[in-house]
Amino acid sequence: MVSTSEYRPIRSESPRGERAGAEEHELEEKPQDSEDGVNPSDRLLPAAELSEDEWQDVPLLGVKLSRRSAWIVFALGVLAMVLTGALVILIRMYMRNRAGDDTPRGFRRPSSEYVLGLDWDYEAPPQVREYYWTIQEIDANPDGIFRPMLTVNGLFPGELIRCNEGDTIVVNVENRGINATAIHFHGIYQNGTNHMDGVPGVTQCAIAPGGRFRYEFTVAGQAGTYFYHAHQATQALDGLMGPLIVHARDEPQTQEMPYASDRVVLVQDWYYDLSSGLLRKKLSPGYEGAPAPDGALINGANKVDCSLYPERQCDSSTAAFASLDLAPNANHRLRVINVGALAWFELTVDEHRSLPIVEIDGTNISPAPESSIIVAPGQRYSVVLSTNQSSSPDSYWLRARMMKHCFGENVAPDEGFQEVKAIVRYSPPTSPSAPLLPSTNPNGNHAVECKDMNTQTTYTPVPPLPAPASADHSYHLRLSVEIGSYRLERGKLNASSYRPDLASPTLHRVLAGLSSGNASYLAPGPNTLAFDPATELVISHSGPEVVDVVLQNFDEGNHPFHLHGHKFFVLGAGHGYFPGYESLGLRPEGKGLLDAGNDTVVANPARRDVATVEGFGWTLIRFVADNPGVWLFHCHLAWHSESGMAMQFVSRLDMLGNWTLPEANARLCEVPVEELTKGAAPEDSVWYDS
Numbered sequence: 001m002v003s004t005s006e007y008r009p010i011r012s013e014s015p016r017g018e019r020a021g022a023e024e025h026e027l028e029e030k031p032q033d034s035e036d037g038v039n040p041s042d043r044l045l046p047a048a049e050l051s052e053d054e055w056q057d058v059p060l061l062g063v064k065l066s067r068r069s070a071w072i073v074f075a076l077g078v079l080a081m082v083l084t085g086a087l088v089i090l091i092r093m094y095m096r097n098r099a100g101d102d103t104p105r106g107f108r109r110p111s112s113e114y115v116l117g118l119d120w121d122y123e124a125p126p127q128v129r130e131y132y133w134t135i136q137e138i139d140a141n142p143d144g145i146f147r148p149m150l151t152v153n154g155l156f157p158g159e160l161i162r163c164n165e166g167d168t169i170v171v172n173v174e175n176r177g178i179n180a181t182a183i184h185f186h187g188i189y190q191n192g193t194n195h196m197d198g199v200p201g202v203t204q205c206a207i208a209p210g211g212r213f214r215y216e217f218t219v220a221g222q223a224g225t226y227f228y229h230a231h232q233a234t235q236a237l238d239g240l241m242g243p244l245i246v247h248a249r250d251e252p253q254t255q256e257m258p259y260a261s262d263r264v265v266l267v268q269d270w271y272y273d274l275s276s277g278l279l280r281k282k283l284s285p286g287y288e289g290a291p292a293p294d295g296a297l298i299n300g301a302n303k304v305d306c307s308l309y310p311e312r313q314c315d316s317s318t319a320a321f322a323s324l325d326l327a328p329n330a331n332h333r334l335r336v337i338n339v340g341a342l343a344w345f346e347l348t349v350d351e352h353r354s355l356p357i358v359e360i361d362g363t364n365i366s367p368a369p370e371s372s373i374i375v376a377p378g379q380r381y382s383v384v385l386s387t388n389q390s391s392s393p394d395s396y397w398l399r400a401r402m403m404k405h406c407f408g409e410n411v412a413p414d415e416g417f418q419e420v421k422a423i424v425r426y427s428p429p430t431s432p433s434a435p436l437l438p439s440t441n442p443n444g445n446h447a448v449e450c451k452d453m454n455t456q457t458t459y460t461p462v463p464p465l466p467a468p469a470s471a472d473h474s475y476h477l478r479l480s481v482e483i484g485s486y487r488l489e490r491g492k493l494n495a496s497s498y499r500p501d502l503a504s505p506t507l508h509r510v511l512a513g514l515s516s517g518n519a520s521y522l523a524p525g526p527n528t529l530a531f532d533p534a535t536e537l538v539i540s541h542s543g544p545e546v547v548d549v550v551l552q553n554f555d556e557g558n559h560p561f562h563l564h565g566h567k568f569f570v571l572g573a574g575h576g577y578f579p580g581y582e583s584l585g586l587r588p589e590g591k592g593l594l595d596a597g598n599d600t601v602v603a604n605p606a607r608r609d610v611a612t613v614e615g616f617g618w619t620l621i622r623f624v625a626d627n628p629g630v631w632l633f634h635c636h637l638a639w640h641s642e643s644g645m646a647m648q649f650v651s652r653l654d655m656l657g658n659w660t661l662p663e664a665n666a667r668l669c670e671v672p673v674e675e676l677t678k679g680a681a682p683e684d685s686v687w688y689d690s
Contacts (some may be wrong), residue, residue, distance in 0.1 A: 107140045109155045111299055111322060114243065114264040116162065122247050126166040126218075131159065135240065136176045143295060143302035144316030145309060147272050149239040150177055150230070157266055157300040157339075158228065158242020165223045165248055171215040173207060179276070179679025180206035183215060184231040185244060186378065187224075187362055187609050190565055193217040194507060194629025195665050197564055199231050201500025202632050202648060203507045205669035206232050206676050213668060222567075223248035224362030225264075225335040225380040233680050234275035234341065234638045241339045246362075256462070257358055257367050257384045260330035266300065267347065267375065267400045267420070268340035269293035272312060275341075275638075276679055282639050285487040285687050290342055290639035292407070296420035298322040298400055321437075324398065325427035328387045333358070335382050338375040341638035343402040344558075346447050348372045349424055350396040350440035355383040357459070361608035363567065366460045374403070374447055376560035378610040378636035387426055394426040395438040406450035406558055450558040451614040452573065464604040467569035467622050471590030473525070474548040475539060476578075479613060479635075479645065481555045486687050491635065491645030496537035498634075498646040502680055503673045506531075506538070506648055507630045507661075514657040522653060537647035542654045544626035548590040549633075550578050551621070553613040559640060560612040561619075563649075565631040568623035569605045578618040590622070610636055628652035628659075642681050 133152045140149050142156060152158040163169060175181050184198035196217045200206040207213045229241035243264045248254065271278060272294045282291055295302060301322040306314035326332045338345055348371070349355065356367040359382035373381045389396070402418040423438060453459075480492045490497040501509075513521035513530060520529035524540055531538045541547065548571075553559060572584050581587060584601050585594050593599055613619045634646030650656075669676070 106318075107138055107149075107151065107154060107156050108142070109157055109159075109300060111301075111324075113160055114266075114299060116245060116262040116264070118252075118260075118262060120162075120247065122164060122249050122251055124164060126164070126168070128168045128170055129161070129163050130170040130172070131161065132172045132174075133159070134174045134176055135181055137178065141315060141319060142297055142300050143270065144304045144306055144314045144319045145272050145294075146313040146315070148274055150181075150235055151239050152242060156239045158240065160242060160264065161228065161244040163219055163246055165219060165221075165246055168216065168218045172212070173215065174212045175207045175209055177679075178209055179232065179235070180208050180211075180676050181230050181232045181235060181240065181679070182206045182213075183228055183240075184564075185215075185217070185226065185228045186562070187222075187226040187380075188217070188219060188244070189222055189627060190217055190629070191220060191627055194565065194627075194631075195662060197629070197631075198228075199505075199564070199632050200676070200680070201502045201505050202630055204505055204665055205671075206502065206680075207668060208671045208675040209678060211668070211671070214664065219246050222246060222362055223251065224359055224364070225337060225382055226362060227266075227337050227339055227380070229339060233642055234279050235679060236339070237271055237275035237278075237341045237638060243335070243337060245335065254364070254462075255358070257331060257356065259333040259384055260327055262333040263324065263335065265298065265324075265334050265336045265347075265398075265422075266339050267336060267345045268297050268338065269343035269402060270295045270297050270302075271341075279639070279642055279681055283488070283643060283681060283684075288483070288489050290407075290637070293341070293343055293402065293417075295417050296340075296343065296345075296400060296402060298398070298420050298422040301422075302420050322422040324422060324424050326385070326387045326424060328394075328426040328428075330387055332385045332387065333382055334385055335359075335380065336373060336375055337380045338377050340377050342377065342407070344377070344406040344450055345375050345400045346372050346403055347375065347398070347400050348443050349385060349398045350438065350443060351389055351391065351393075352385060352396065352424075353443060355385060357453075358382050358384055360459060360606065361567070361610060363461050363607045365606075366462055368454075368458050368460075370453070371443065372447065374453055376452070376558070376610065376612050376636070377638070378560055378562050379452075379608075385424070387424075389426075393438060393440055396424045396440045397438045397442075398422040398424050399442060401446065403447065403450060449614070450612075451617070452570075452612045459606050461604055461607055465607065466599070467571065467602040467605050468546045468624065469599065469602050470546065470587075470592040471548040471622060472545040473541070474550065474589040475526075476550045476552060477647075479551060479553045479555055479559055481557070481640070481643075481645075486684075488684060488687065489643065491640045491643040493537055493645060493647050496533050496647065497535065497644030498537065499535040499644065499683070501536075502676050503669060505630075505669075506536070506650075508666075508669070510630060510650060510656060511659055511661050514653070515660075524653075527650075538650060539647070540650040540653055541625045542652065544624060544652070546622065547625050547649075548620065548622050551613045551619045552578055553615060553617050556615045557637075557640075558612055558614050559635040559637065559645065560610050561621075561633065562610045562636045563621075563623065563631065563633045565627045565629060565651075566623045566625075567607045567609050568611070568621040569602070569607055570611050571601055571605055571620045571622055573611070573614070573617065573619040575614060575617045578620070584620070625649065625651040628655040 182198045182200045190197045196215050197203040223246045226244040229236035278291045299322040303316050303319040353371045355370050400420050477493050483489050523529045527538045527540050631649045634641045
């Protein structure tokens with residue numbers, strides 16, 4: 001057992017940024033005179049009508065033509081226009097077909113880019129790994145249905161970021177989209193670089209259309225499976241996301257189940273309409289629940305039957321199921337990441353009933369035997385798949401099934417659209433006549449409970465790390481979805497429904513207030529002096545303090561909560577009302593152990609950054625608030641977060657007073673507010689007069 005005093009505060013220097021910007025230039029076309037000195041506008045014919053005989057003598061391009069010749073020229077002109085139009089259509093069809101090729105020339109990212117070669121240099125000296133991203137919009141058909149998308153460098157899904165612990169990541173972003181954007185690196189601590197956390201209204205102003213920004217941070221004190229995604233409203237749903245893998249320097253030696261290959265498996269629900277339109281609909285008066293997904297993808301791929309979508313533009317001839325080519329008779333690590341908006345997924349592999357879990361949210365665990373895994377949005381699980389089947393098929397379906405029990409009433413996708421499949425193919429095949437597509441059947445029973453897997457009982461983190469035995473603070477948060485004025489359904493934490501100030505981020509206000517000596521920003525605990533708790537619930541701490549959060553769900557739906565900048569300890573979870581600390585072996589408000597000889601609850605609890613509160617249930621988490629900055633804490637169901645189910649923690653006020661906002665971050669806020677809010681959720685006030 002480790003006491004609170006044994007947790008040393010994280011040291012951090014004042015953040016520094018580098019100048020980054022973009023100049024915009026407009027080209028203006030000016031009318032020019034023709035070679036004969038006459039302005040083209042002076043060549044306009046008078047409006048007077050001509051007789052039939054006069055029409056025969058009208059010069060055409062300087063040549064006097066007969067009536068018959070004029071009609072021939074006219075017909076040829078029409079024919080040329082038709083042929084030109086047909087050529088344009090053929091070119092577009094060709095470009096779309098070419099986009100279906102699994103090559104860098106199309107929009108589909110090659111699946112090989114998500115295979116992590118084991119020849120990686122895990123012991124390389126710390127280095128800078130730099131990426132150049134152009135955020136651009138395309139019209140593409142990942143599963144056959146065409147829809148507008150937001151991409152990194154025109155490819156979907158996003159580029160793999162891969163590094164070692166201790167490396168510095170640099171991402172140069174140019175925003176060529178029509179909306180403002182920002183990139184959040186999900187699960188990364190950002191120790192000392194809170195201004196790089198990528199959350200509009202919290203740590204930065206968004207990158208306006210046409211703007212540029214340079215993200216730079218060092219990945220220290222953590223390893224495992226993470227991802228990045230857009231954090232301006234629901235933009236991530238439109239395609240702007242990708243995996244981020246951090247290798248520990250001793251990773252090959254510390255794996256309890258060695259593996260022959262390592263790869264990323266992204267699962268996500270998928271919508272055929274732009275998320276901005278869906279979000280506006282979801283936030284409008286009288287709307288209850290959340291938009292139902294239209295389908296799902298694995299590594300950005302699926303293949304639908306176009307005949308089922310007569311109202312949509314569809315071409316699935318270039319679409320395909322994702323495939324995983326695995327050597328037989330070997331172990332293979334699959335890093336499963338749920339990058340979706342709403343759906344929980346249960347993942348299975350036909351005829352492979354053993355999927356031991358070896359990692360949860362960047363924390364290694366002793367192999368935990370499971371036959372399937374359940375992944376909520378924002379969560380990550382690594383499993384080890386053994387290709388040890390000796391039956392005749394060499395290919396099997398990997399199935400990711402959206403759990404309809406986790407959707408609200410009338411929200412679940414239609415039957416038949418709830419499952420997405422990928423091909424697990426033994427390669428080279430053990431049978432010379434292996435089929436192109438698997439013919440295997442599902443394993444059987446499905447999970448029906450929308451809650452995290454056995455986090456408290458069977459998952460043992462390695463190496464072990466005890467939680468602090470006593471908490472300095474305990475906060476109780478009531479989660480609810482309520483219908484208020486103007487029939488607006490909003491997510492709430494206690495009485496607060498979060499609305500970000502996109503033109504004046506919280507971090508900017510806190511640093512400015514502390515530097516000017518504004519004492520209201522020094523208020524500990526829930527700060528109602530510097531912030532309006534109706535729209536910004538902010539809890540502040542000074543010094544490294546241990547914080548408990550009791551999440552009590554008064555809603556029938558589940559809520560996977562994500563804390564930025566930290567991993568937390570999951571001390572307990574259950575159905576119904578929180579039974580009290582005593583039921584867990586702790587003193588009231590978490591002030592130590594009831595029995596000093598029984599430290600089971602804090603000995604080595606699960607550590608993660610996304611934990612779920614089941615419907616009408618509770619979850620108790622504990623974290624050490626030692627990472628300086630402003631950190632968002634929110635439901636990772638996109639529709640709930642954007643409807644207000646979020647709050648902020650301010651940590652290490654004693655250190656923030658010495659920080660200076662980097663100039664590059666400040667410049668992001670200098671553009672008109674109309675540019676910063678493009679693509680953001682509409683203000684509630686837009687409905688007041690509607």
